[in-house]
Amino acid sequence: MIDDEDLGARIVEAARAWVGTPYRHQASLKGVGCDCLGLVRGVYAEITGLVTEEPGPYQPDWAERAGADRLILAARRHCGAAISLAAARPGDIVLFRWRDGVAAKHAGILSGPQHFIHAYEQAGVIESALVPSWRRRIAAVHRISVGRKTSK
Numbered sequence: 081m082i083d084d085e086d087l088g089a090r091i092v093e094a095a096r097a098w099v100g101t102p103y104r105h106q107a108s109l110k111g112v113g114c115d116c117l118g119l120v121r122g123v124y125a126e127i128t129g130l131v132t133e134e135p136g137p138y139q140p141d142w143a144e145r146a147g148a149d150r151l152i153l154a155a156r157r158h159c160g161a162a163i164s165l166a167a168a169r170p171g172d173i174v175l176f177r178w179r180d181g182v183a184a185k186h187a188g189i190l191s192g193p194q195h196f197i198h199a200y201e202q203a204g205v206i207e208s209a210l211v212p213s214w215r216r217r218i219a220a221v222h223r224i225s226v227g228r229k230t231s232k
Contacts, residue, residue, distance in 0.1 A: 084223070084225075087171060088170045088171030091123060095189040096197065098122065098197070098205045099205050099206060100205060102204045103200065103202075104118075106138065108121050114199050116188060116200075117135060118199065120173055120188075124158065127226065128226055132154065133157075149183040151175055151183065152184050158222075162220040162221055163222065164221070165218055167221075170193075171190065173222045173224065174190055175218070176188075176218055178217060195207055195208065196210050196214070
């Protein structure tokens with residue numbers, strides 16, 4: 081049985097292997113291109129051996145028009161209930177909303193207490209500091225677990 085700390089280290093290692101992948105909207109192919117959702121979906125599949133549902137086509141401004149918080153709902157289906165930021169560990173998924181009242185629309189993977197890995201439109205997949213401007217936009221934190229049954 082793999083413990084959460086070892087699993088978190090494996091997730092971070094897998095995510096770091098994506099660093100340098102160019103940003104490509106709706107893509108999820110390490111070294112070729114991905115967006116933030118594609119990065120998280122790719123790492124999730126590599127670690128769990130499970131493929132998440134296809135999100136279907138989406139525009140860059142989908143969250144502003146979505147109505148439902150689709151990213152958070154998908155995270156709940158695949159990872160279970162959100163955990164507190166205080167309980168977050170490397171390897172956890174962080175979801176961000178740009179402002180109150182709109183759906184979460186950005187995702188990354190914590191790589192340490194003060195850093196996360198994400199696909200950023202201007203830079204591709206990078207590891208960034210979790211500075212206050214990012215931290216205050218965190219909408220939810222979810223933990224990947226191996227062997228968890230997903231619901232659709």
